[in-house]
Amino acid sequence: xxxxxxxxxxxxxxxxxxxxxxxxxxxxxxxxxxxxxxxxxxxxxxxxxxxxxxxxxxxxxxxxxxxxxxxxxxxxxxxxxxxxxxxxxxxxxxxxxxxxxxxxxxxxxxxxxxxxxxxxxxxxxxxxxxxxxxxxxxxxxxxxxxxxxxxxxxxxxxxxxxxxxxxxxxxxxxxxxxxxxxxxxxxxxxxxxxxxxxxxxxxxxxxxxxxxxxxxxxxxxxxxxxxxxxxxxxxxxxxxxxxxxxxxxxxxxxxxxxxxxxxxxxxxxxxxxxxxxxxxxxxxxxxxxxxxxxxxxxxxxxxxx
Ligand code: AP5
Numbered sequence: 001x002x003x004x005x006x007x008x009x010x011x012x013x014x015x016x017x018x019x020x021x022x023x024x025x026x027x028x029x030x031x032x033x034x035x036x037x038x039x040x041x042x043x044x045x046x047x048x049x050x051x052x053x054x055x056x057x058x059x060x061x062x063x064x065x066x067x068x069x070x071x072x073x074x075x076x077x078x079x080x081x082x083x084x085x086x087x088x089x090x091x092x093x094x095x096x097x098x099x100x101x102x103x104x105x106x107x108x109x110x111x112x113x114x115x116x117x118x119x120x121x122x123x124x125x126x127x128x129x130x131x132x133x134x135x136x137x138x139x140x141x142x143x144x145x146x147x148x149x150x151x152x153x154x155x156x157x158x159x160x161x162x163x164x165x166x167x168x169x170x171x172x173x174x175x176x177x178x179x180x181x182x183x184x185x186x187x188x189x190x191x192x193x194x195x196x197x198x199x200x201x202x203x204x205x206x207x208x209x210x211x212x213x214x215x216x217x218x219x220x221x222x223x224x225x226x227x228x229x230x231x232x233x234x235x236x237x238x239x240x241x242x243x244x245x246x247x248x249x250x251x252x253x254x255x256x257x258x259x260x261x262x263x264x265x266x267x268x269x270x271x272x273x274x275x276x277x278x279x280x281x282x283x284x285x286x287x288x289x290x291x292x293x294x295x296x297x298x299x300x301x302x303x304x305x
Pocket of ligand 1: 118140222277
């Protein structure tokens, strides 16, 4: 009877952040569960996205496994097919640097699950819960909402099956060293950290002109990204923290915390010039993601060869 073997996690020692959980692996041999449990993976790899790869498994040198090895595998390797994990990406930047706008474009092309800490908090406020009420007090002051509210909210969302299956795009989290540390403790390891760099005068202009469509969730800007028609224009809303006065407080909070967060993700950070048009910003991001996926494909290909 063919046996499904689950290998819990594989880590590339050259890129310790690039760990992967394998989908069930179907061995092509008749294999009892006790034998299957003795299989060990001795190579390592960095994963590509959405593609299957051939991975070689060696057998432990126990007498039973030696016998199995020579009887079933002819003394060589079992070759198994695995589905590699989709990417996990973080996007960061000052208030109104364009994170949400770019997330729309990224998810459209790559199908990742967009998880925005600010959106989760606004949804909590809308429920009228105690946590929501507390969160709003901090958001109105342009301060970070306490970790005990935010951290679990983000963690729970990322543990949902769609995030695991499609990969995730985390927007506006972590925003402090304590959040980044908690994130790591939960076992979340991003593959790429995108940092949008935008000058301060541009940020203020973007905040005050931003409008949201409550029906589609689409982000507009009165000058740079105006609504398509009168009907949409009439229903646009403005966020309660999108005033010039409040954005200055939000910027202050951002500057106090950003360096500590960056230091955690230095080796996977790509800095993007966010001062240009949204299409030009996306072109830079698209190229960074393409590079990431190509590197992973090449690494998994050379490992399988
Ligand atoms: P959050 O909702 O995350 O707000 P933010 O970080 O201040 O970022 P924004 O959503 O304001 O901007 P964005 O970068 O997404 O820009 P957008 O694409 O919309 O957080 C709100 C609050 O929640 C925080 O202040 C905090 O209190 C709390 N919070 C959130 N996360 C937390 C956490 N982890 N821990 C604790 N508290 C947390 O673009 C802005 C405008 O510019 C739009 O109108 C858009 O159309 C326009 N635009 C975008 N790109 C371009 C471009 N290239 N050219 C011209 N216009 C552009």
